[in-house]
Amino acid sequence: MTFVDDHGLWSAAQADAARAVRERCDPERIDTVRFSFPDQHGILRGKTLVAAEAVKALTGGCAITTTMLAKDTAHRTVFPVFTAGGGFGMREMEGAADVVMVPDPTTFRTLPWAPRTGWLLCDLHFQDGRPVPFATRGLYRAVLDRLAQRSLDYVAGLEVEFHVFKLDDPRMAPSDAGQPGEPPAVSLISHGYQYLTEQRYDQVEPVLEIIRRDVLALGLPLRSMEVEYGPSQCEFTFQPTTGLVPADLMVLFRSAVKQICRRHGYHATFMCRPRIPNVVPSGWHLHQSLRDARTGANAFVPEGPGPLSPLGTGFLAGLLAHARAATVFTTPTINGYKRYRSYSLAPDRAVWGRDNRGVMIRVLGGPGDAATRLENRVGEPAANPYLYMAAQILAGLDGIDRGLDPGPSADTPYEAAAPLLPKSLREAVFALREDPFFRAALGAGFVDYYTHIKTAEIERFQAEVTEWEQREYFEIF
Numbered sequence: 481m482t483f484v485d486d487h488g489l490w491s492a493a494q495a496d497a498a499r500a501v502r503e504r505c506d507p508e509r510i511d512t513v514r515f516s517f518p519d520q521h522g523i524l525r526g527k528t529l530v531a532a533e534a535v536k537a538l539t540g541g542c543a544i545t546t547t548m549l550a551k552d553t554a555h556r557t558v559f560p561v562f563t564a565g566g567g568f569g570m571r572e573m574e575g576a577a578d579v580v581m582v583p584d585p586t587t588f589r590t591l592p593w594a595p596r597t598g599w600l601l602c603d604l605h606f607q608d609g610r611p612v613p614f615a616t617r618g619l620y621r622a623v624l625d626r627l628a629q630r631s632l633d634y635v636a637g638l639e640v641e642f643h644v645f646k647l648d649d650p651r652m653a654p655s656d657a658g659q660p661g662e663p664p665a666v667s668l669i670s671h672g673y674q675y676l677t678e679q680r681y682d683q684v685e686p687v688l689e690i691i692r693r694d695v696l697a698l699g700l701p702l703r704s705m706e707v708e709y710g711p712s713q714c715e716f717t718f719q720p721t722t723g724l725v726p727a728d729l730m731v732l733f734r735s736a737v738k739q740i741c742r743r744h745g746y747h748a749t750f751m752c753r754p755r756i757p758n759v760v761p762s763g764w765h766l767h768q769s770l771r772d773a774r775t776g777a778n779a780f781v782p783e784g785p786g787p788l789s790p791l792g793t794g795f796l797a798g799l800l801a802h803a804r805a806a807t808v809f810t811t812p813t814i815n816g817y818k819r820y821r822s823y824s825l826a827p828d829r830a831v832w833g834r835d836n837r838g839v840m841i842r843v844l845g846g847p848g849d850a851a852t853r854l855e856n857r858v859g860e861p862a863a864n865p866y867l868y869m870a871a872q873i874l875a876g877l878d879g880i881d882r883g884l885d886p887g888p889s890a891d892t893p894y895e896a897a898a899p900l901l902p903k904s905l906r907e908a909v910f911a912l913r914e915d916p917f918f919r920a921a922l923g924a925g926f927v928d929y930y931t932h933i934k935t936a937e938i939e940r941f942q943a944e945v946t947e948w949e950q951r952e953y954f955e956i957f
Contacts, residue, residue, distance in 0.1 A: 798879020
């Protein structure tokens with residue numbers, strides 16, 4: 481018996497997929513396989529195994545240290561892992577102990593940019609087979625299970641903005657190392673501002689074509705590529721997918737784009753607002769709906785004159801009611817809050833509107849439109865997709881269960897009387913801590929864990945003396 485068999489970790493579909501993976505991992509075709517899991521930030525971490533060992537690890541799993549779950553965005557360990565409970569209050573997390581990465585065979589791909597390399601997305605389990613409660617893919621799967629109990633599926637389409645720059649200096653001198661190291665020096669690939677012009681697109685097409693080719697070779701459901709408003713800024717959109725798939729798609733897409741670009745002398749970043757003159761912040765707009773699992777029908781399509789069905793209306797109201805507390809999941813970086821500005825294409829308060837790009841939730845579709853959906857415009861492209869989507873589902877279901885009313889459409893969204901979104905990550909952390917709903921829905925242990933990591937990042941930021949402070953105070957005082 482293997483680890484997977486002992487603990488009944490795979491579905492029949494995964495077991496079938498594993499047989500195909502074994503064939504594809506023939507050493508004549510594949511040299512190595514990357515075993516990766518999405519960490520608390522939605523960043524892929526893991527190990528690379530030679531093909532023969534990868535086949536063994538399909539059902540036996542691969543060990544990886546628990547400290548991967550203890551790190552902030554500078555890769556600093558922010559929990560006292562060598563104390564009792566390891567800072568998590570769990571014996572299994574003490575002393576940088578191992579957990580088991582168990583691959584999901586349905587996610588297997590070969591990487592077009594890395595010759596003879598396979599890739600598998602993994603889930604984390606303790607030695608006794610229990611899922612690790614801090615692993616966000618598992619948390620999201622549990623939320624989807626709650627949705628499935630209502631015979632509903634979650635459908636999401638991704639609209640992701642990011643920047644691509646020419647890599648001028650990777651800053652690889654020994655003095656540039658650190659936690660974090662010096663960021664690379666870059667230059668623009670376009671001046672921007674010619675939003676959606678063919679001329680500007682043609683200027684950046686060479687690098688976008690490289691990305692397009694490999695993204696499609698990965699099997700990702702790419703829909704469109706666009707030049708965005710700002711310098712060196714672009715947007716990729718994807719066909720709607722269901723359940724785990726859209727979140728898996730997002731982590732693979734981000735990682736793929738960064739790797740592809742680096743191999744070709746470019747630097748891609750999903751940071752919301754890079755500190756580069758004249759750049760424009762990037763957002764991640766999440767298009768979402770619920771589908772009746774029995775009929776396949778879109779459960780948000782109204783039968784009457786309104787823009788949404790009663791179920792869709794309740795879901796919308798739940799998103800608005802929990803918007804402030806959910807912001808730490810939709811916008812998890814200090815930098816991301818520099819995007820929320822009045823009278824821009826980013827929201828500043830929890831309001832909805834019909835086809836209005838100034839609101840937080842844009843309602844699209846209506847009677848007879850099978851594509852009826854909610855577009856949440858609040859997210860940043862650095863968000864962990866598992867937490868982003870889990871928070872959306874939980875908040876939406878609460879709105880349905882309590883019969884909440886989203887109120888009228890905000891035709892002037894920056895003047896509407898509505899709760900303002902947090903102005904900073906610290907304010908967002910406080911909002912999450914003060915919201916009893918998410919504490920109950922996600923578990924107090926996970927909320928405390930996640931806010932601890934975010935607080936560690938905030939405290940490091942506040943300890944730094946910024947250029948603004950030096951310029952503002954050094955001479956005058």
